[in-house]
Structures are given as structure tokens and as C-alpha cells.
Amino acid sequence: MKTTQEKSIEVLDFPKVKQELSQHTQSDLGKKMALALKPSTSIEEIKMLLNQTGDGVSLLRMKGGIPVTPFESILPQLKRLSIGGGLNGGEIASIMKIIKNAREIKNFFREAQEDDIVLENLYAVSDMLNPLSDLSKTIQAVVDEDGRVVDSASPKLKGIRTGIKQVEQSIRQKLENITRGSKSRYLTDAIITIRNDRYVVPVKADSKNVFGGIVHDQSATGQTLFVEPQSVLNQNNKLKEYTSQEKAEVDRLLADLSQKITPYSKDLEQDLQVLTLLDFIAAKAKYSRQLSASQPIVDDNREIALYGARHPLIDPDQVVENDITLGLDYKAIVVTGPNTGGKTVVLKTLGLLQIMGQSGLHLPVKDNSRIGVFEKCYADIGDEQSIEQSLSTFSSHMTNIVSILSDIDEATLIVLDELGAGTDPQEGAALAIAILDYISARGSTVVITSHYPELKAYAYNRPETINASMAFDVNSLKPTYKLLLGIPGRSNAFEVAQRLGLNNEIIAASKQLMSGESQSVNQMIEDLEAKRQAYHKRNQSLQKELYDASKLHNDLKNFYEAYQERSQELEDKAKDKANRIVEKAQEQADQIIDDLRQKQLNQPSEDNIKEHEFIDAKSRLSNMKYEQKHLKQNKVLQKEKEKKALAVGDQVHVDSFDQEGTLVDQTGDSKWVVQMGMLKMKIDEEDLTLLEKGKSKQATKQANSLRANVGSVKTEIDLRGERVDQAVHRLDQYIDQALLANYGTVTVIHGMGTGAVRKAVKDYLSKHKRVQSYNDAPANQGGNGATIVKFKQ
DSSP states (O other), X not given: OOOHHHHHHHHXXXXXXXXXXXXXXXXXXXXXHHHTOOOOOOHHHHHHHHHHHHHHHHHHHHHSSOOOOOOOOOHHHHHXXXXXXXXXXXXXXXXXXXXXXXXXXXXXXXXXXXTTOOOSSHHHHHTTOOOOHHHHHHHHTTBOTTXXXXXXXXXXXXXXXXXXXXXXXXXXXXXXXXXXXXGGGGBSSSXXXXXXXXXXXXXXXXXXXXXXXXXXXXXXXXXXXXXXXXXXXXXXXXXXXXXXXXXXXXXXXXXXHHHXXXXXXXXXXXXXXXXXXXXXXXXXXXXXXXXXXXXXXXXXXXXXXXXXXXXXXXXXXXXXXXXXXXXXXXXXXXXXXXXXXXXXXXXXXXXXXXXXHHTTOOBSSOTTOEEOOOSEEEEEOOOOOBTTTTBOHHHHHHHHHHHHHTTOOTTEEEEESSTTOSSOHHHHHHHHHHHHHHHHHTTOEEEEEEOOTHXXXXXXXXXXXXXXXXXXXXXXXXXXXXXXXTOOOOOOHHHHHHHTTOOHHHHHHHHHHSOHHHHHHHHHHHHHHHHHHHHHHHHHHHHHHHHHHHHHHHHHHHHHXXXXXXXXXXXXXXXXHHHHHHHHHHHHHHHHHHHHHHHHHHSOOTTSOOHHHHHHHHHHHHTTTTTOTTOOOOHHHHHHHHOOXXXXXXXXXXXXXXXXXXXXXXXXXXXEEEEETTEEEEEEGGGEEXXXXXXXXXXXXXXXXXXXHHHHOOSEEEXXXXXXHHHHHHHHHHHHHHHHTTOSEEEEEOOOTTSHHHHHHHHHHHHXXXXXXXXXXXXXXXXXXXXXXXXXX
């Protein structure tokens, strides 16, 4: 029998949320974990669970999500190994998938760390994965991904399978001679098939003795007999013998491999648990993206502040956002007003989002929303009668409420729909007030909906209690489904009737028949609503002004910061440039001073310069740093230092065009005609730099580089372990070198890993004009871990 808490969780539709969440998992174990999700009552655990979901969302946004691939539970296999049993090829392949998954995910998290992605919890989780590289190599040497024992698992198996192929080829050749030869007229169809693991041909029933041999089967009509001809009888026997030997050898290899896997059972079980957890976290992240959800703040004081809250099971195009706050200034909300206004939806949204948050799920709310931590969350919602117990609607609700009230305290959240409904209005209102007083006395947090006007006054007068209602558009006669805190609900019956055309005399008479107290309450509500709308408009205006002011402030701040940064950058560059100029001049000055000192020592004279004068001169040169910021580079002087006398036929570098050319003619004291390829231009002498006679620096540099590169380039490049951008850059350089070396085909080794480098390599090759084709390497050369590239000739 379900507890009151379990019933409340069902009433709030949490099982439907878990069902949607489970659709994002990759494994049955992950799905079971999603469906078994329950709210936690530990604030530390809730924060950890929410952080795990947040980590998953970050990885989904920045790296496409945790790369969990579908996997199966290997617990039955591990159990069998623990009691000394053996595994078949398919079961070992399942274990291999777990190992491969663990290795690829561990690599994924290592790359995330290298990319400086900040995670709160999942790096520690990924550290628990065991790559089991040695075991992986051991398994791959025997079993492939499909669970088939490979030919190279042992020399004996390879020899047996070679013999099987040869015998099968011989049998088929003989049978093909029959199906294509003169005796094919005795066959019902020119095909070769298998019956009882032996090769046969379909023979007409009246010709069964033509080929001799053994009849293994017949068709449903009896017109066709499947005959093993005498000519292949011995070879079929030999094939049968080979098959038996193959089975025995395969069984031996699998038994031996099972023993080698057994010592790793605990590591494999741990990997399975971690993979299941990561599958579940990845599903929570995808569900968060589906809901456009955000991570709530967990409040120690059981304060709830859900901004822009949306019910996760309502169509996103139809759901209405509401701000729901509770627990700080008031611990009880009384929502009043007519039916179909959205009161029940608000109630369910509050209860469901609180349970989701305590279960570690992100919520469909705006940022900075808060949830409390409640040890119990109870709900009584709906209008169903208990037919089995012959209870009315009132009795059914009251039975549930009695159960709820027996187990409440200050750590309890309660949501009650239409409290006291289903009986006499006066009695129902009194009962609802008494229940609210009882709940308040025990410190519980509660939200109720009601039609009773008495509860409006109760909420207004009771401490820590607030009225609320659902907004209604009188002009369109439709509810807006917006929650209004602080304003009690009104029926709007008179306004609706008047809009629908009811006679004004009837409406006026109706108002006179209402009690004075009721009219006063309605007038109070009307005044409150008018004030609310006025404050709302004023608030919108102030919000716009605040937004404009904040935007201007941020723009000015960003501009100032950019100015400061640019100014500092220019100042640093100027200082660096000035220092280099001064240092060069100081080196020359030091040399001159050394020469003078030597002369003084070699030729003493009273007229020689004193030592302190040298020191003083050198000090002044040192102090020139930062004092020459105003000096600009004199290009004319630099050119005079760098170039020698120019002459017709000299090779020069044209600085403004960054091109090399030949001097053809001098047209003036400072103008030269320069031949640059097909182009002749007049260039100022200060824009020319003389190159070494008869030799182009650029051509020489390129020639030397080409000779060095072409001589050392290999026919393959290994990009494993590199990041995507580095791998593509290296590949681009390598392709150029390979083309210069006239290679027709090269191999690019990128590994499998997460697939990022492999995809980048394929994308690059698909766009390269000189690449004719590219394909995965053969299995014995790396398979899909390498790519064979063929160039256009």
C-alpha cells in the first residue's frame, strides 16, 4: 500500500516527469535510475545532485554532451565469472563495450580539463573510471565487437578456418558444376543451400537417384528433395569434422579469456556504476535543455522563490509563467477566485517544482530562483470520488487530509486544492479555517485554493498569511492564468453578465441583494486591483529607466576599460621600442668608450679624458631610456644605413608592396623604375632595400625550406593525442609537404577517441582541391582510426 507521501508525489505528476526524463537515457540501467528518482531531504546531497546536472548542462553546451553510447548491464556476466563460469563471445563483447565507453569518456573529461571547462562535481566522478587498457588489448586479440572469435586468436584456429574455407570452396565448386551442367535439368532450382549443416541441392522428387548421396529434407509439397550428392559426401564429412574442431578451439579460447577477465570483475562493476550515473546525468542535462530550465538556489530557511515558474508538462507554447514566493514574509497562501482560472495549475506547479528541485533536476524557472528543503511534501488535489470505499468527494478529500495532518511539522510543505469543498459552504469555510490554524500552529508551509469568501478575510487578518488570486480579463471574458499575490479573488459575475448583455436593472437589483459586507469586500478587491495595475505600470516605467541607465553605465564602463587597456598597450609598445633603440646606441657607445680607454692606457697624456668622464658619459646614455618617447623612427636614415649605392640591375625589396624586383632605370635623384614580375613601377629610393647581388632572399629561403622539408617528409602523419585546432594545422602543413614530394597516397593516423579529431580531418580533406579521395584504412592498418588519402595526379 502506498504511503501518503507517495500518493502526493503521484498526484503532483512527478512520475510523468520521470518518464520524460528516462527517454533521454542511453541504457536500461540509466532508464531504471531515472524512473527510480526520489526527492532527497539532505541539503548537501541536493546541492551535489543539482551541481551534477549543472556540470552536464555545461558539457552539453560547450562540448555536445557526455559521449555515453548505448551499453547493457554486465552484472549477470560478472556473477557467472565469480562462481567460475565461462562467457560466450556476445557476453564478452558486452564487457568490451563497457571498457570502450569508460576509456572514451575518461578521454573526454581529460580534454574538457585541458580546455579549462569548470565543473563542480563530474571530474571527481570521471576519475573513478578504470580504463583497463591491458584487459582491452587481451579481449580484442580474441573477440571482435560483434562477439565473434577472430581468426588470429590462435594459430590452430586460423589453420582450422583456412581448412574450412578450402573445403567449402571445393564443395561449392562441385555443386556449381551440377547446377550449371547438363544434369541441372533434374533440379527444381539452380541453387546451393544447406540442410542439417551440410551442403545440398534441390532435386526433383522423381530424380532423387540421379546424384546418389543422401536425402536430408523435402519441400512442403514433396516435389523437391534436398539431396547431398555422393560427389561431395566425403568433403561434407570433412567440413563437419573441421566445424567440430573449430567449436572446440573457440570454446577453449573463450574459457581461457573468461579466466583472464575474472580478476577485473570489481573494476568492471565500478565502471558500470559510473557509466550508469553519467548516463543519468547526461539525461538530466538534456531534459534541462528541453525545458529551457535553470539551476535553482537551495535555501536553508525553507524559502521558496520561483520566478517565471512554468509547469513542465504543459505545452511550452501555451504555459503561462508565474512568480511564486513563499516562506519569508508569509508561510501560508490562500488563493481564491472562480473555477478555470488556473488555481490548481499554480498549486501543482509549486509542489512539482519543489519535488523536482529536491531530486536534483533543473527547473523551468528564471535564474536566481530558490527552493527550500522539506522533509515531507503532501498534496490533496482533484475531484475524484472513492468508489471502492463508497465515499463522497468531501469524504474522500477529508480522509486524505486527515492522513496528512497526522504527520506534519515545520519541515512540511502542504498544497490543498478546494479545501473544505463538497459540503455546506458555511460549515466548509469554518472547517477550512480551523485546518489552516492547525497547520499554522505546527509551523508547516501551506498553499490552498478555495471559493469561500470567509477565507479572504482570514488571510487578510492572520499573520504570516497572504491572499492571492488569478487575474481575469473582463474585456475578453477570459482568465489570464497569472497569479496575483496580495489580492483576493472575486467572481467577476456582474461584469461578465453585463458584457454578455444582461439587463442593467437585473444587475443593479443583484448588487442590492448582496450583503453590505460582501459588497465592501468586493469594493476592497476592486480598489486593490486598480492600485496594483497603477503600481505595475509605474514599475514598468521605472524598470525601463533603470535598464536604460544600466545599459549606458555599462557602455561607458566598457569604453573606458577598452581605452585604458589600449592606452596601456600603446605605452608599453612605445617603451619597448624606445628601449631597443637606446640599447643599440648604448652598445655602440660602450664600444667607443672601450676603444678610447685602450688608447688612453697605451698613450698616457695629461690631455687625455679622465675615467670619471667616461663613467659620466655612459650614465647619461643609460638614462636615455623612456626619455626618447617623442622620437619617431626616421625611415630615410634607416634606409641609408641599410642600403649601399643602388645601380641598374640590382635586386631590391620594395617595402611598401613587400615584393622583390630588379632596378631597370633611374629617373631622378630619388626615383627608380623597378621591374616586379610583369609590372614596372616608379618607386622612391627610400622605399627600396638592396638585396645581395644576384640572389633573392625570399627565393633562397623558400628553396632551402623546400629541400629540407621534402627530404624528410614521411608517407604518414600521426595526429593522436592532439587538440583539434593543432591537428588541423599540422595536417595542412603535412599535405603541402607531401604534394611537393609527389606522393600519390599518404596515411593520416587520428585514432578513434571521442571522434573530434577524426571528424576535423574528414572535413579538411573534403574541402582540399588536390585530394581525389579518402577512406578509412583497412582493419590491419588501423581501421577507422586512420584515413588513407589519395591525391589528384
